[in-house]
Amino acid sequence: MLPTVAGLGVVAVLLIGPVPAVLSRAHWVQREPRAVLVLWQALGLAAGLAAGGAVLAAALAPLAGSLPRALAAYVRAGALTGGLDVLHLFLLGAAVGLFGWLLAMTGVSSWRAGRMRSRQRELVDLVSTPWPNRVSPARATGAGARLIEHPAAAAYCLPGPSSRVVITTGALSLLEPDELDAVLAHEHAHLAERHDLLLLPFAAWSEALFGLAGTQRTRLAVAQLVEMLADDRACLGRDRNVLAAALARVGVAGATGVAPTGSLASTELALLPRVQRLLAPPAPSLSLRTLSYAAAVVVVTAPFWAFVLPLVVA
Incomplete structure (x- = not known):
């Protein structure tokens, strides 16, 4: 079983460290953000499976030469110990605990995010007034848009069953009407595509691994791609320069840090790369796109082949 343990261990190390480091620094990802986001999802899933699978394979190594046969032997034993000694029982517990920890952190992160956004929506309703629809009212529908008195220019959304799009008075005074319209469209793009659900597994992955640098890098890279996706949707039928000008105004004014934790904010993250991409959009x-999707399939099936190949070879 040593090849299986080693193979899964190598896959886990690569997918947690070097691969995300390289991908997060790549500039070509801006050309196909949606496909690259699928690749990021595959990397996270495969890393978790490989890490847990390596420990599981080490735990069951005494029972057979391949993980499928070892699992079958453990089940046939009909006992909790399954014929394993203390060390391998400890490893088995560690493998079960690791998978359980990852699942539990996903649930905890989902619950925390939902509770936080619910509280933020309540607070927003207390301190805000309904959006006056002075800027392109047709685009301000679909979510409860609210206006908050605050000198900094900011726009953000709070996803959920009762979503909110929030605009500050600072944004009203800083941005031109068409720029504000583009920013609103960006926030509605987040809500329409449920980007909060896309970001959730990466937040859980980072928390589960106690904020390791690799997981934080992954989380930031994914968040930036999500913002670019929302930019693209907001600019459908609209001059991209308008949204670029809005982001540039906010960046020059230094009006960041206003959006609460848990929100998705058009004016908070990676402003310079997004402005550059809007002004000089990379060609699709x-x-x-094809290579990204193909790589995602290869990556997500890598742990499976580490399980199966020893069985086939044997």
């Missing part, structure tokens, strides 16, 4: 690439 079918080859990069």
